[in-house]
Amino acid sequence: MSTRLLFRDDAYRRETPATVTAIGEAGFEADCTVFYPRGGGQPGDTGVLVRADGSSLPIIDTVKGEGPDRVLHQVPAGTSMPAVGESVALRLDWARRYAMMRIHTCLHVLSCVVVAPVTGGNIAPDKGRLDFDIDITLLDAQKIEAGVNALIARAVDTETVWISDEELDAQPELVKTMSVQPPRGSGRVRLLKIPGIDLQPCGGTHVKNIGEIGAVKVLRIRSEGKRNKRVEIGFA
Numbered sequence: 001m002s003t004r005l006l007f008r009d010d011a012y013r014r015e016t017p018a019t020v021t022a023i024g025e026a027g028f029e030a031d032c033t034v035f036y037p038r039g040g041g042q043p044g045d046t047g048v049l050v051r052a053d054g055s056s057l058p059i060i061d062t063v064k065g066e067g068p069d070r071v072l073h074q075v076p077a078g079t080s081m082p083a084v085g086e087s088v089a090l091r092l093d094w095a096r097r098y099a100m101m102r103i104h105t106c107l108h109v110l111s112c113v114v115v116a117p118v119t120g121g122n123i124a125p126d127k128g129r130l131d132f133d134i135d136i137t138l139l140d141a142q143k144i145e146a147g148v149n150a151l152i153a154r155a156v157d158t159e160t161v162w163i164s165d166e167e168l169d170a171q172p173e174l175v176k177t178m179s180v181q182p183p184r185g186s187g188r189v190r191l192l193k194i195p196g197i198d199l200q201p202c203g204g205t206h207v208k209n210i211g212e213i214g215a216v217k218v219l220r221i222r223s224e225g226k227r228n229k230r231v232e233i234g235f236a
Contacts (some may be wrong), residue, residue, distance in 0.1 A: 002069040004032035008160075008190070011101060011205040015091040020082045027059075027074040029081055033045070034092055035062040037071045041121040042204045045097055049082065050089040057082075059090070097205065099125035100215045102235075105158065105192075105206040106148065109213070110233060111176055112198050113147035114139065118176045119228050123204075127219060127234035133227040141218040144231060148216055151197055153213030159193040168201065176200050188234055 001021045008012055018030035028049075038044035044062035051057075057196070061074040075081070082088055100123050107128045111118055116134035132139075168174060168189050192202040194210060207213060215236035224230045 001031070002067065002074070003029060003065075003071040005069060005071070006032055006034050007036050007205055008203075012208070014094045014097075015089055018088055018090050020084055020086045020088060023081050023084060024072060027072050029065055029070060029072055030088070030090065032230055033061065033071050033073070033090055035064075035071065035073060035090060036097070036205055037062045037064045039064060040202065040204055042100060044074075045092055047090065047092040049075075050064040050091055052080065052087060060114050087167045096125050098207075101158065101205045101207050103233075104204050105210055106152070106213045106216055106233060108192060108194060108198050108200065108202070108206070109148050109151050109210060110144070111200070112151065113144055114231060122176075127232060129230050129232040131228040131230050133225060134229050136221070136223050136229045139229060139231060141221055141223050144221075145216070145218045145233075148233065152210050152216070154197070155195060155209055156194055157197065157209050158206050161191040161193045161199070162188045163191060174200050 006016055013034050016032055016034050018032050020025040021031050022029040035041065036070050046061065047059050048056040049059060057075055059073045059077050060076055063072050063074060065072045103123050107121060107130055110130055114132055116132040118130050119133050120131035124127055165187060189201050190203050191199055192206055193199045197226050217236045219232040219234050222230050
């Protein structure tokens with residue numbers, strides 16, 4: 001049974017009532033969730049499941065289940081699982097999620113300052129990085145930092161845009177990331193739009209306005225191989 005992915009429509013929703021639909025060795029599935037499953041360089045969400053009696057159990061990771069839009073909420077080994085059909089509340093570790101929303105959106109901005117194919121990326125609550133296929137001599141930390149902060153200072157609202165698979169095929173330039181291709185198969189693809197700055201496929205969670213990112217700094221630039229020059233960025 002697929003899971004309704006509530007974060008797609010509202011990344012700021014911190015909690016939801018839900019019904020447990022399946023139990024596995026590592027965790028459980030539910031009919032809906034606010035938890036983002038690990039993917040595209042963004043870690044899975046953590047938080048808690050709260051039972052009707054007020055007791056709770058930790059959710060230590062969230063991953064994709066076996067099938068379209070299926071989400072597995074992982075719990076510690078040996079945890080007493082909820083029962084299928086049980087009504088629960090799913091509550092995010094919001095501070096962690098929101099920090100990653102800021103970093104994730106910041107990486108979109110970074111990709112517009114360093115104009116080169118993106119060969120990889122990763123997000124953490126305190127920092128993020130993109131790898132670029134570019135000559136490392138073209139990467140100047142001060143210029144990158146100034147460029148990213150100047151765009152953030154515009155405080156532009158972000159938008160979610162959906163296009164068809166066919167429309168994306170006709171605009172291959174929208175796909176900046178070489179290592180991660182946008183998910184296909186449902187007939188449409190989700191894009192993050194930062195008007196006047198960026199437009200690219202992304203299924204992750206982002207802030208409503210890029211001004212929420214705040215000031216950032218380039219932590220380091222280094223080579224990770226012939227086609228991977230890494231720019232790591234974090235909160236100032």
